[in-house]
Amino acid sequence: MKLMPKKSLAVLAAAALAAVTLLSGCGGDAQAGGTGAKLALDAPLPTEVPDGVKIVVGDPATQVAFKLSGQLDKVSKYTTFANLSGGPQTTEAFRAHALDLGSVAEIPSIHATWTGLHVKIVASKFRLDPINHPIYELGVAPGVQVKTLADLRGKKIAYSPGQAQGALVLKVLKKAGLTKEDVKLVELPSTGDIYPNALAAKQVDVAPIGGVSIKRYLTKYGKDGGTTIQHGLRDDAGHLYGPTESLEDAGKAAAIRAYVAAWGVAQDWIDKHPKEWIEGYYVKDQGLTEADGQWLVDNAGHPDISGDWSDAIKRQQETIELLAKETGKPVIQAKDLYDLRFQTVASDAIKAAAK
């Protein structure tokens, strides 16, 4: 009998290949589930969350706040948390139908719309006295002289299109009366510690750095001459946004409404319990030191969650027009990005909880 290559093995091989394909094809994690009932985007929001409805939310910081304030069990009835945040990751997950809500800044909702993904903003958070409590500062590389925004002329600036940091650079140039031709924009995505490192290695002269990176950059490279300057603009927008398909499901829309209300109360709790927040989030969850946490809390100032979005929409429209001009994309209407049915949900919940 012949032992070498044979047809029956090939059949087995094909079967195995098919099995593998099948196995990997049914691995989608079906954590989320709505009721399937359609809801028009202008119909009033249902206030009761039906049993068995689950939304997937990418909002890691608020998840910790729920845990610390003892609200987690209540919220977990209709929420599964995913550890995703920021534009690129959340839009990717929206496309995979793996996420219903994400926590981002001003730019991702605009970019998602430009890439053909339909999203709506359902909650917004700003900072009181935003000019003195910016999220970002402009980091200046050691040995580079930048004292005012006018000094940016001719400098190499890190620019990340599609991220808040990128839009901020464009706004700063506009404020300084410079165009893109007056400086050298170096395209560099801002993830992890790329910007502080690029500054330290003198690959760029100026880069927007945010949060605890500011403090670390100054302590690490201040002695070499690394500095930061304030940009004096508002960069404080924080939004919850989700794909419209989730809002068109009656069950999910109810769950999103409930989540937004709980989210508002949680932001208020964070503001009123800085000690617990530093200990529970910055130290335990994020592995920072107490001093870092204190610095972040001091710099964040106090949240401003308003029941009136008209100013926010106006500011976002300005951002859209600036970005559209710089990137050659069409101008879209900021008011279409906001789901106005949610305008007062978070602020009303904070008021109700305070009683």
Place this chain on the structure above:
Amino acid sequence: MTQLAIPGIRTGEREQRAVAQPLRRRRRLGPGKQLKFGAALGPILLLVIWSIGSATGVLDPRVLSAPWTVVTTTGDLIADGRLQSNLWTSAQRAFAGLGIGVLLGTVLALFSGLSRLGEAILDGPIQIKRAIPSLALLPLLILWLGIGESMKITTITLGVFVPIYIHTHNGLRTIDSRYVELAETVGLSRWEFIRWVVLPGALPGFLLGLRFAVTAAWLSLVVVEQINSTSGIGYMMELARTYGQTDIIIVGLVLYGALGLLSDGVVRLVQRRTLSWRRTLAD
């Protein structure tokens, strides 16, 4: 040059020399006996260079933390339990992916190695997969499998099965045809042939593939743990990147190095045990 006395050729000069002095020993051409703890020598040398560089200030601590900083940071991470819990999660993912990947790679290598049609169907796609980096596949895998655990384990599996497949397939195809003919002569059935000839014959290749695979499993972890994880070594490093904590990143790297070296050592041990029948340059 050593002169060898060649019997049967008589030249007066040689004759005299051969009588005057005993024969020189033959020159050794193999690498010779194994050094004691030879495997540890290279890494220790690296560590020594690193320490000297840090102590003399040649290495800027902001760019590369000193070895002792790494040790104290490791201590801190162990004290608050972050290291163990992250390591445990990562290990579970790596082993799950490794297990599935090894099985898949072996089975596919058998199909492709023993059947011409199987090879025609399977080999091409696998070579294509080999040319595509896992990192580049990730966006697609997220679209297909979502952001949960199944996506992570699939990514690791894909990184693992390719080296297993390539080396097992190669080992299988290089089995001496004498053995195949012998098996045909004594009338082995197909399964007996696989059991007694193919598997043992492909074992050296399979084990080499496994050495690549164990490190590939650990390497894939960093890639997948950047997406929707709340635990794992990759996540710990990514979080530290966000906050510019270089020392934690290096702890992660050292851990990866140690895990890779350790798993590689285990496979080599298995290699020595199971392939003891081989008489090769290595012994």
